[in-house]
Amino acid sequence: MKRIITIVLSIVFIGSIAAQKQKPLKPGQAIKEAQKIYSSKKIPAAVEMMRVAMFDPKTPFESSTYLLQAQIYVSASSALFAKKFPKAEDTAFIALQAALKFDDGSDLFKVLTYPKIEQEVAKLSGALYEKGSIAFGEGNFNGAADFYEKAYNAAMLLNQIDTGALFNLALSAERGEDDARAIKNYEILAGMKYQNLILYQRLALLYEKIGKKDEASSMLDLSIEVFPEDSTAYLNAANQNLNMDKYEKVFAIAKVAQEKYPVFPVLYIVLGAAYQNSGDMDNAEIAYRKAYEQDSEDYLTNFRIGAFYLNKGNIVKTAAENLPLSEGAKYQAEKARAQEIFAKAIPHLEKALELSPDDVNVVRALRDIYNFTGDSAKATEYTGRINGAFCRHAYSSKKGNDARTAKRDKS
Numbered sequence: 001m002k003r004i005i006t007i008v009l010s011i012v013f014i015g016s017i018a019a020q021k022q023k024p025l026k027p028g029q030a031i032k033e034a035q036k037i038y039s040s041k042k043i044p045a046a047v048e049m050m051r052v053a054m055f056d057p058k059t060p061f062e063s064s065t066y067l068l069q070a071q072i073y074v075s076a077s078s079a080l081f082a083k084k085f086p087k088a089e090d091t092a093f094i095a096l097q098a099a100l101k102f103d104d105g106s107d108l109f110k111v112l113t114y115p116k117i118e119q120e121v122a123k124l125s126g127a128l129y130e131k132g133s134i135a136f137g138e139g140n141f142n143g144a145a146d147f148y149e150k151a152y153n154a155a156m157l158l159n160q161i162d163t164g165a166l167f168n169l170a171l172s173a174e175r176g177e178d179d180a181r182a183i184k185n186y187e188i189l190a191g192m193k194y195q196n197l198i199l200y201q202r203l204a205l206l207y208e209k210i211g212k213k214d215e216a217s218s219m220l221d222l223s224i225e226v227f228p229e230d231s232t233a234y235l236n237a238a239n240q241n242l243n244m245d246k247y248e249k250v251f252a253i254a255k256v257a258q259e260k261y262p263v264f265p266v267l268y269i270v271l272g273a274a275y276q277n278s279g280d281m282d283n284a285e286i287a288y289r290k291a292y293e294q295d296s297e298d299y300l301t302n303f304r305i306g307a308f309y310l311n312k313g314n315i316v317k318t319a320a321e322n323l324p325l326s327e328g329a330k331y332q333a334e335k336a337r338a339q340e341i342f343a344k345a346i347p348h349l350e351k352a353l354e355l356s357p358d359d360v361n362v363v364r365a366l367r368d369i370y371n372f373t374g375d376s377a378k379a380t381e382y383t384g385r386i387n388g389a390f391c392r393h394a395y396s397s398k399k400g401n402d403a404r405t406a407k408r409d410k411s
Helices: 029-039 043-054 065-077 088-100 107-136 141-156 163-175 179-191 197-209 211-224 233-242 246-262 267-279 282-292 299-321 325-355 360-373 378-410
Strands: none
Touching: 029 043, 043 065, 065 107, 088 107, 088 141, 088 233, 107 163, 141 163, 163 179, 163 197, 179 197, 197 211, 197 233, 211 233, 211 246, 211 378, 233 246, 233 267, 233 378, 267 282, 267 299, 282 299, 299 325, 299 360, 299 378, 325 360, 360 378
């Protein structure tokens, strides 16, 4: 015997005027008409008739009724009918929920009804994903998060966890600057050790953003635990810890990574920066030199090691300039030492400029070094390059302004 229950749907629409104008239906006939219209793929008309059926006291409120309602509203929840039925997915969800309440564990329900419910849940999730993607593309990130959350809840009707929907929900919330919502859902995925490295990186950044640096660092540890064979996990963890001034963490991560990946120049750059920022200039130089030995043709490697020597030389130069006049001999010795350090920077900065010819910061650094070392010809050459860059920028800006002015005049 079928179990009969009474369910009041939270989203029910009054029958439309169009439906009311039709030839009067016999009691209990509306649900049959709804099925017939739905089978003809006339979705708007099927929705109208289903509304009538739900108000018909002769409609049998059983699993098949709610399943039909779900089928109709799932079809109406597609992006094709978004303007006409903006909340169709909510009615579809409640109808599926209602249909499942008739599950009495019988083979009849398991074999005949449950597979159809599964099919509609999959369709509903697909429709919600599509709406979420459209909202995301339009920049409506919080709206996208809402759709992905509905897709997640739809899967939960069948006790299934849609990790993809949960990730998209969190990512959309983050883009919509709803940090609390993003963190909450990222944390659920992290608790399941979700197989997407970006998750742990994003969550760590959000923790850092709200001042929870220890939690951020722990999340980066977890990323390495979940992806122990992915070099990106080590590099990102080291880099983010560097940004949080957690230098001991950087050293520990680098030590493990070096054993797994002997050739890892970018990691040595991060390690060098950690040593440099912590004041250990000797180990910083060793790390930077190691990066250069592994990849001498890389822009970043040459720029960072050149910048290191430039910074080190400036420290010595500044200290020399602050010496009292009575220490002339020491001043000359320190000035000469600064020149030796600057000389080490020059080939690396020159190489960086060769690899990135429009980098004005590198040009400025070379100009300053040559001014200090007394190579006036080189200093003049780089001064000219700086002026030329500014002239090109000014000309480009003027062309842009002239074009905008002409456009306004024309209009």
